[in-house]
Amino acid sequence: MVPSAFEIINVIGKAERVIGYWTPERGLSRNLYSKGKAAYSTSKNKLKEPIWPGDTTQQPKRLRIGVPLKTGFNEFIKVEWNPEGDIPIVSGFTLDVFLSVVEALPFPLPYEFIPFVNKTKQSAGTYNELLYQIKLKRFDAVVGDVTIIANRSSYVDFTLPYSESGITMVVLTKRDERDNMWIFLKPLSLELWLTTGIAFIFTGLVVWVLEHRENKVFRGKPVQQLGTTLWFSFSTLFLAHREKVVNNWTRFVLIIWIFMVLIISQSYTASLASMLTVKRLQPTFVDVKEIRKNGYFVGHQKNSFVKDFLLKDLNFNANMLKAYDTPEEYNDALSIGIRNGGVAAIFAEIPYVKLFLAKHCNKFQMVGPTYKTDGFGFAFPLQSPLVPYVSRAILKVTQDKDKMDEIERRNFGRETTCLDQASMVTSGGLSLPSFGGLFIITGVASISALLIYVTKFLYIHWPSSNTMDQERPFYMRILELAKHFDKEDPSAHHLNRAGPRVHPVPSVEIVGASPSIDDAHGHSRTSIEGSGDIIGDQDLNNHTLGSRAANIEPPHTPD
Structure with a gap:
């Protein structure tokens, strides 16, 4: 029917x-x-x-929603035109999130998308200018990859962010240097090499001053003393020094010095082994200050607030900034290098950087600090009653992990960043500040020991210099004191080389009658014991026979 x-x-x-x-x-x-x-x-x-x-x-009325026109990173927001009815077709990650949010609202929300373009269908301005159209009541809202920042909140109200963000730096990576013949110099920075060399020489000089008057090893011709001092100092690196020291202040200095040498050598070995065995990506620049100081060009995303951030917050010169729109332009600008009109780094928001690195994982790196922002959000007029409803809907959508994973996979693919790129990044060689405390402790110990020793020497020997002729110049007295320092200290306990412990016994002079053999034995024993030395039995026998021979007179022959 x-x-x-x-x-x-x-x-x-x-x-x-x-x-x-x-x-x-x-x-x-x-x-x-x-x-x-x-x-x-x-x-x-x-x-x-x-x-x-x-x-x-x-x-x-339908909600008039303004959307930005982008020529790059269309995975976030993309505007195309229907050739039949000249109607805009909007797609991308931001749109999918917005549609999910509208579905989560407790009421229907009619809307229409209006691209922010001029008569030639090109972008009509920056993101700040797009948001300002809300205040001018040309748009009722803005949907796009719009970053929530403080100065924009003075003329629009933002919802809660639907995506985290922040500004970071992308730089070109260096090639792996494991085949470099000078790689053994890489573990330590130039400043650390120079400081360590100076410390070796200074420590050797301190040891020489402390040992020169008391230790025969550190005496001799000037060239010999110089060689011994340098050899002693540098051989401590391998704990191969064989020269003994006699001054307690020298021992104090060497304990602290060898401790520092051990730490530096172990750190050097570990760093070099890591460089030789692990393939690492080295960033060309890691410090914003270095780029700004050298006046290198830097890039940023076109029509983005990042330009103002570089000028006001990081104090870059406006002439050093270049705007880029697409990932391909990022790649070209960083690849050609700073000497060929390229840029040293590109500053962009983290979502764009991750998308860019997903396509060029082994060529570029995200380095340096991350400058926090509040993320991407939707914009409405000030005090709009829709903001709390949309914000609550955003929470429902973003907390649904399965839904967000599906949206990201549909727009970005399976990989949105390099796998474990942080583990592939390494810093440069070990730097001087890493060992600054050790150098300070060693320097203070060496200087203290040197000052105490010199003060003691001057206290003991300076009065003798005052007995000189008072008319002699002061520098002559100093030279006389230096000559005195160069003399060997007679009261010091010297380290003698190993040698025979048998001392020669002087011949016995015969006065009066010849003693008996027993007397000769007793006399020899008394003389030897008095000398404090030990003489072998053979020497004792020889001495006895010599004594006997001295008492034998040749036969008298008649005239």
């Missing part, structure tokens, strides 16, 4: 209201049975006025 009429119902919450009918004969009409014969009509004016949300009969 075919129905002869249909009711047209206006749904109001959980209630309903009939606003008209439709019949095959008359089309739309307000009453089902009307007097007279009416012509067929499809006009909505034949129906009663519907009641819209808010208990009003005035049909609400």
Whole structure:
């Protein structure tokens, strides 16, 4: 049975209201049975006025939503034009999030997208200018990859962020230097090499001063003393020094010095082994100050607030900034190098950087500090009643991990960043500040020991210099004191080389009668014991025979 009429119902919450009918004969009409014969009509004016949300009969207008026109990073927001009706077609990550948010609202929200373009369908301005159209009431909202920052909040209200963000720096990576013949110099920075060399020489000089007057090893010709001092100092690096020291202050200095040498050598070995065995990506620049100091060009995303951030917060010169739009332009600008018109680094927001690195994982790196921002959000007029509703809907969507993963996978693919890129990044060689404390401790110890020793020497020997002729110049007294320092200290306990412990015994002079053999033995034993030395039995026998021979007179022959 075919129905002869249909009711047209206006749904109001959980209630309903009939606003008209439709019949095959008359089309739309307000009453089902009307007097007279009416012509067929499809006009909505034949129906009663519907009641819209808010208990009003005035049909609400669609929300005019402005969207930015981008030529790069279209994974976030992309605007195309339908060739048939010249109607904009919007797509991308931001749109998918917005559509999910609208579905989560407790009420319907009619809207239409209006691209922010000029008559030639090119971008009509920056993101700040796009947001300002809300204040001018040309747009009711803005949906796009819009970053929430303080100065924008003075003329628009932002929802809660739907994506985290922040500004970071992208630089070109160096090639792996494991095949470099000078890689053994890389573990330590130039400043650390120079400081360590100076410390070796200074420590050797301190040891020489402390040992020169008391230790025969550190005496001799000037060239020999210089060689011994340098050899002793540098051999401590391998704990290969064999020269013994006699001064307690020298021992104190060497304990601290060898401790520092051990730490530096172990750190050097570990760093070099890491460089030789692990393939690492080295960034060309890691410090913003270095780039700014040398006056290198830097890039930023076109029409982005990052330009103002570089000028006001990082104090870059406006002439050093270059704007880029697409990942391909990023790649070209960084690849050609600073000497060929390229840039040293590009500053961009983290979502764009991750997308860029996903395509060039082994060529570029994200380095340096991350400058925090509040993320991407949707913009509405100040005090708009829609902001709290949309913010709560954003929380529902972003907390649904499965939904967000699906949106990201649909727009970005499976990889949005380099896998474990942080583990591939390494800093330069070990720097001087890393060992600054050790050098300070060693220097203080060496200088303290040197000052104490010199003060003691001057206290003991300076009075003898005052006995000189008072008319002699002061520098002559200093030279005389230096000559005195160069002399060997007679009261010091010297380290003698290993040698025979047998001392020669002087011949015995015979006075008076010849002693007996027993007397000779006793006399020899007494002399030897008195000398404090030990003489072997053979020497003792020889001495006895010599004594006997001295007492034998040759036979007297008659004349």
